[in-house]
Amino acid sequence: MAPPRVLLCGDARGRLNQLFKRVSSVNKSAGPFDALLCVGQFFPDAPELLEEFADYAEGRSPVPLPTYFVGDYGIGAPKVLSAASRSHANLGFKMDGLKICENLYWLKGSGKFTLHGLSVAYISGRHSLDGQQFGTYNQDDVDALRALAEEPGVVDLFLSNEWPSGITNGAAKTDVPPGISEASGRDSTIAEIVAEIKPRYHIAGTMGVFYAREPYSNADAVHVTRFIGLAPVGNKEKQKFIHALSPTPASTMSSSEISMKPPNTTLSPFTAVEKTAGAKEAGKRTAADTNDAQYWRYDVSQKRQKHAVGDGDRLCFKYLSSGSCPRGENCNFRHDLDAREQYRRGVCFDFLNKGQCERGPDCNFKHSLQEEEESGSRNGNRSRGAASVNRSKECWFCLSSPNVESHLIISVGERYYCALPKGPLVEDHVLIIPIEHLPNTLSLPPENETELNKFQNCLKLYHKNQRKEVVFFEWVSKRGTHANLQFDCIACRLFLFHHLEQLLFRAYLV
Secondary structure, X not given: OOOOOEEEEOOOOOOHHHHHHHHHHHHHHHOOOOEEEEOOOOOOOOHHHHHHHHHHHOOOOOOOOOEEEOOOOOOOHHHHHHHHHHOHHHOOOOOOOEEEEOOEEEOOOEEEEEEOOEEEEEEOOEEOOOOOOOXXXXXXXXXXHHHHHOOOXXXXXXXXXXXXXXXXXXXXXXXXXOOOOOOOOEEHHHHHHHHHHOOOEEEXXXXXXXXXXXXXXXXXXOOEEEEEEOOOOOOOOOOOOEEEEOOOOHHHOOHHHHOOOOOOOEOOOOHHHHHHHHHHHHHHHHOOOOOOOOOOOXXXXXXXXXXXXXXXXXXXXXXXXXOOOOOHHHOOOEOOHHHHHHHHOOEOXXXXXXXXXXXXXXXXXXXXXXXXXXXXXXXXXXXXXXXXXXXXXHOOOOOOOOOOOHHHEEEEOOOEEXXXXXXXXXXXXXXXXXXXXXXXXXXXXXXXXHHXXXXXXXXXXXXXXXXXXXXXXXXXXXXXXXXOEEEEEHHHHHHHHHHHHHHHHHHHHO
């Protein structure tokens, strides 16, 4: 099978007529292409372009290729994106893009998805601390992306709006565009993310120039990374704003193929940054005052200790949110059972990780440690807690259990995950399972209801498009251990009800 073919584009800035005319021309002469990926500001930078942009966003003008964008800022962005966020078609977890109109998708926040076999990671907007709803990303988005990067496999494409700081370090000076200063338009957070996830290609915009850096090697990885910075659509200097790419997905490559290094490969431009960060971290560990905790790496050989909130090692978001981490002992972040328990009680991840939250009163999570609900003596609580941990290790529905069938998991949320059953009763049989180890969904706290509804709405919408109705049911008994909500479509309901009738009759006899 031929590798996928994608087009990359810099800042559109609302000039969609010019962009899609060029895309259609390239697709006709050198295509067909599978998708268009846009970085940099996608929305207009001038009011007179709003009508042109609205023709596409509202479906009056066709978008020629499936188009994905991360530059969710500019004139008119809040109105368009607010409407998309409220759409029923965009409910649930949509890492592969929220649909704006036919063939146009907004990559919101941060995430990773598969596009024609390619593993695509992204972070939307620009770095900001002001907590705007659109056009910016925050620490939660960064931590979520790092958690996704901990999963096995190589990221093929990484999309960001900003260039990473230090990207021209070690590059041939003759190839660096004139007028590019290291201080302007670069972001150290993007540099940290890129050094962590090690994509094969990193595409960015916003700098106003085209720049294709020589490939550079990565620490602790065999493959190289290629950085491509794209110019804005219709720029006066006529710099390149469209770039074609046809990479073979890493998942289909042999180890020898993926480890090949071109002759012009350089050292990582982030090597010096990582060494400096490492020295600073070591100094912070030996200093008396480590309250700021601004570093995010830590020495895995250091003996694990309990730290007060805001001290020392950064926590693993993947472990806190799901109870397990695919990297296990090789993870660069701390797996803390107490912190996970606090997170399950609704405490903010930033508060647990750094001792403070940049969103302040706008944050929907708690900013204080939560005591366990009083029920029995302290010793009794401790015993029940130990028993709960043991049950989680033995239960095949607990994500932290070594017995969990991870290959059956479809999607993991904050409080629920969706999976296929080991032995489905009928075709289209799906399970919605709470992450917390409780006997039934009726015993879960009320705040879990919102996410449960999102999972249910996604399944309803998927089967509605197939002209099917759905039914949800749950088996509840005194001997129940870990809740699991069952899902099926109406085409199989008669067989399912007959099977349930048999089960209920047997249970009644027992």
